[in-house]
Amino acid sequence: MRGRLLLLIALAGLAPLSHVFATSDQPVVATKAAVTWDIARTTAPDTLDELKAMQSLLKTTVDKVMPSTVGLLLGQGAGSGVIVSEDGLVLTAAHVIIKPNQDVRIVLWDGSMVSGKTLGMNARYDSGMVKITSKPPKDAKWPGAAEGKWPVVEIGKSAELKKGQYVIALGHPGGPKRDRKPPVRLGQYLSTSQLGRSIRTDCTLVGGDSGGPLFDMSGKLVGIHSRIGLDLETNIHVPTEEFRDNWDKMVKSERVGQEPQVTFGVIFNEAEDTPEVLKVLPESPAENAGLTVGDRVTKFNGRKIERANDVYDLLYDLKPGTTVKVEFRRGEERIEAETTLMARARKPRN
Amino acid sequence: MNRRIALALLVAGLVPAVSQADAKSKKAVAKLFASAVAKSNESTVRVRAEGKDAALGTVVDAAGHILTKASELKGELSVRLRDGTEYDAKYIGYHEKSDLALLKIDTPLVPVEFAPREKITVGNFVAAPGLDDEPVAVGVVSVGIRRLVGVESQIENTNKGYMGAFLEDPTDGQEGVVIARFVDEGRSAAKEAKLKIGDLIVRVNDRSIKNRDELMQMMNKFKPGETIELNVFRDENEMKFKVKLLPKSASDRSEMQNRMGGLLSARRTGFPAVIQHDMVLKPTDCGGPLVDLDGNVLGINIARAGRVESWALPYDVIKPILKDLKDGKLPPPKPEK
Numbered sequence: 179m180r181g182r183l184l185l186l187i188a189l190a191g192l193a194p195l196s197h198v199f200a201t202s203d204q205p206v207v208a209t210k211a212a213v214t215w216d217i218a219r220t221t222a223p224d225t226l227d228e229l230k231a232m233q234s235l236l237k238t239t240v241d242k243v244m245p246s247t248v249g250l251l252l253g254q255g256a257g258s259g260v261i262v263s264e265d266g267l268v269l270t271a272a273h274v275i276i277k278p279n280q281d282v283r284i285v286l287w288d289g290s291m292v293s294g295k296t297l298g299m300n301a302r303y304d305s306g307m308v309k310i311t312s313k314p315p316k317d318a319k320w321p322g323a324a325e326g327k328w329p330v331v332e333i334g335k336s337a338e339l340k341k342g343q344y345v346i347a348l349g350h351p352g353g354p355k356r357d358r359k360p361p362v363r364l365g366q367y368l369s370t371s372q373l374g375r376s377i378r379t380d381c382t383l384v385g386g387d388s389g390g391p392l393f394d395m396s397g398k399l400v401g402i403h404s405r406i407g408l409d410l411e412t413n414i415h416v417p418t419e420e421f422r423d424n425w426d427k428m429v430k431s432e433r434v435g436q437e438p439q440v441t442f443g444v445i446f447n448e449a450e451d452t453p454e455v456l457k458v459l460p461e462s463p464a465e466n467a468g469l470t471v472g473d474r475v476t477k478f479n480g481r482k483i484e485r486a487n488d489v490y491d492l493l494y495d496l497k498p499g500t501t502v503k504v505e506f507r508r509g510e511e512r513i514e515a516e517t518t519l520m521a522r523a524r525k526p527r528n
Numbered sequence: 529m530n531r532r533i534a535l536a537l538l539v540a541g542l543v544p545a546v547s548q549a550d551a552k553s554k555k556a557v558a559k560l561f562a563s564a565v566a567k568s569n570e571s572t573v574r575v576r577a578e579g580k581d582a583a584l585g586t587v588v589d590a591a592g593h594i595l596t597k598a599s600e601l602k603g604e605l606s607v608r609l610r611d612g613t614e615y616d617a618k619y620i621g622y623h624e625k626s627d628l629a630l631l632k633i634d635t636p637l638v639p640v641e642f643a644p645r646e647k648i649t650v651g652n653f654v655a656a657p658g659l660d661d662e663p664v665a666v667g668v669v670s671v672g673i674r675r676l677v678g679v680e681s682q683i684e685n686t687n688k689g690y691m692g693a694f695l696e697d698p699t700d701g702q703e704g705v706v707i708a709r710f711v712d713e714g715r716s717a718a719k720e721a722k723l724k725i726g727d728l729i730v731r732v733n734d735r736s737i738k739n740r741d742e743l744m745q746m747m748n749k750f751k752p753g754e755t756i757e758l759n760v761f762r763d764e765n766e767m768k769f770k771v772k773l774l775p776k777s778a779s780d781r782s783e784m785q786n787r788m789g790g791l792l793s794a795r796r797t798g799f800p801a802v803i804q805h806d807m808v809l810k811p812t813d814c815g816g817p818l819v820d821l822d823g824n825v826l827g828i829n830i831a832r833a834g835r836v837e838s839w840a841l842p843y844d845v846i847k848p849i850l851k852d853l854k855d856g857k858l859p860p861p862k863p864e865k
Binding site for chain 1: 552553554555556557560563564649650651652653667668669670671674675677678680715781782785786788789790804806808821834835836837
């Protein structure tokens with residue numbers, strides 16, 4: 179180990195020497211190019227220098243985007259958000275704001291508190307907006323604070339993410355906590371859903387993170403935290419395209435899409451994208467239909483089921499009280515059952 | 529504060545996820561850490577309890593003193609070194625709040641050198657050295673030194689069985705414990721056993737209970753799935769109930785989400801102050817040093833605290849405790865019968 183360290187120091191020492199050579203008549207000596215981290219890179223660092231370059235970029239980026247990351251407090255609920263315009267527009271998740279035109283308290287990264295109102299949302303894809311109505315605190319230090327400007331992040335394009343690209347999650351896991359700035363988590367982008375309305379990373383999230391920002395390594399916003407699956411690799415974010423497509427409506431406090439009115443009560447195998455049942459919620463229509471862990475749903479209300487999200491997509495068109503036929507396989511056995519769909523719990527999802 | 533924290537669970541979710549996460553990337557980073565952890569490797573040991581891996585340990589002096597995570601220890605203790613040799617360990621001292629235990633083995637060791645707190649930098653890569661050349665886990669510093677507040681500041685064994693009820697001492701000075709209310713969300717074992725609000729619990733498994741503190745103490749010993757028998761007064765009548773205890777996650781949504789994604793440390797709250805990082809650390813890999821890419825030892829890993837976080841005790845916290853532990857001011861716990 180000592181040897182390796184010495185070698186690095188020796189390399190660093192070459193730089194001024196080569197400079198001398200370059201300005202003399204001597205032939206130019208190849209210098210060791212400064213190692214940088216390419217934000218679009220999809221593979222892990224190969225050398226210690228690359229890892230250090232990535233670390234240095236990560237720190238710079240985190241410092242840059244931290245002041246734009248906020249906590250949101252609504253009634254008894256707590257989530258996160260990120261400021262994207264100098265006049266105080268905040269992007270968050272629909273299930274954080276619950277509905278338009280609600281009073282919301284906004285916790286800034288340094289713990290100070292300001293006020294705001296919820297704007298529009300798309301409950302189907304879990305996007306939402308908030309407007310800060312207060313002026314920046316008097317002691318705020320970011321550039322432009324004195325002129326009433328908020329610290330913003332640039333909105334990037336989630337659709338341009340490549341599998342393996344490194345991403346950074348900030349937010350307020352467990353809700354904003356005294357004496358804790360938004361915790362940094364590093365991970366990689368893994369996939370995007372078929373409809374392009376949700377993306378998946380292994381940046382771990384937990385309750386309270388919802389609405390918080392996902393950044394690429396340069397600090398461009400590439401997602402808003404939405405939900406999690408059973409494993410550490412299933413962390414789901416709303417892509418920025420969802421916000422861009424419905425921007426004007428959401429700014430005008432409109433509701434763009436609805437959640438399904440009914441619930442079925444199954445967690446399917448997201449990781450392998452199959453309709454294999456991983457969990458059945460207690461006292462749900464799925465439990466009433468006799469579904470258990472390991473079953474594979476093959477038909478739902480007369481439609482063929484092949485993927486993890488097929489059942490969920492069908493729920494949008496169904497009303498509470500509707501009786502549906504469910505067909506599923508248990509090993510070699512084929513089972514048919516009927517169950518009555520229930521209304522989604524009226525209390526907000528969290 | 530019992531705030532509802534927002535994050536939807538993927539119930540019949542939206543994403544057709546593809547392949548597993550690239551675990552290779554973490555492996556690659558761990559490999560690059562080999563030189564940075566080379567020095568602290570010499571000061572990292574494996575602590576074993578009753579012949580099983582219980583924790584990692586951090587060597588704190590040349591005489592063979594080792595700090596480790598106390599709550600993972602039980603029974604006969606031994607310490608395994610990098611060269612495979614194993615020594616019986618003597619339990620010297622225990623500090624409850626930090627969950628640190630001081631052990632000693634009879635062989636000279638290489639102590640760790642802690643770095644000053646200025647070296648703790650948010651966004652820096654960190655690793656947990658083990659007995660191999662490559663560390664057992666890698667991650668980044670998520671939050672610098674922070675105090676714990678609210679429920680995080682209270683010491684609790686979260687792997688015990690729960691009744692799912694809020695309990696109070698009776699206001700009229702009677703002996704026993706009153707059921708004040710049931711948990712708001714999820715399942716309540718007490719409610720499922722047909723207990724009612726206002727019931728006065730006087731005996732648990734035939735042992736009389738004087739007050740809430742006594743009951744809570746006793747409850748620490750039961751595991752989820754265990755059935756306990758309660759003697760209860762309701763409207764002057766003594767009745768018996770069997771309560772099958774549930775895991776905390778059954779009634780606590782935040783707890784449930786935190787458990788999604790692997791094992792957590794049984795003792796994971798109540799520490800004086802912590803450095804927060806995003807390593808996925810096994811509970812049995814706590815107790816060893818936390819090291820950055822420059823080889824700085826920032827503290828001692830003390831808990832896998834949740835789905836998104838692991839915690840280390842900073843040296844500032846360890847230093848005064850270590851002195852008291854060495855001076856014999858903090859004796860080890862008495863062995864349980």
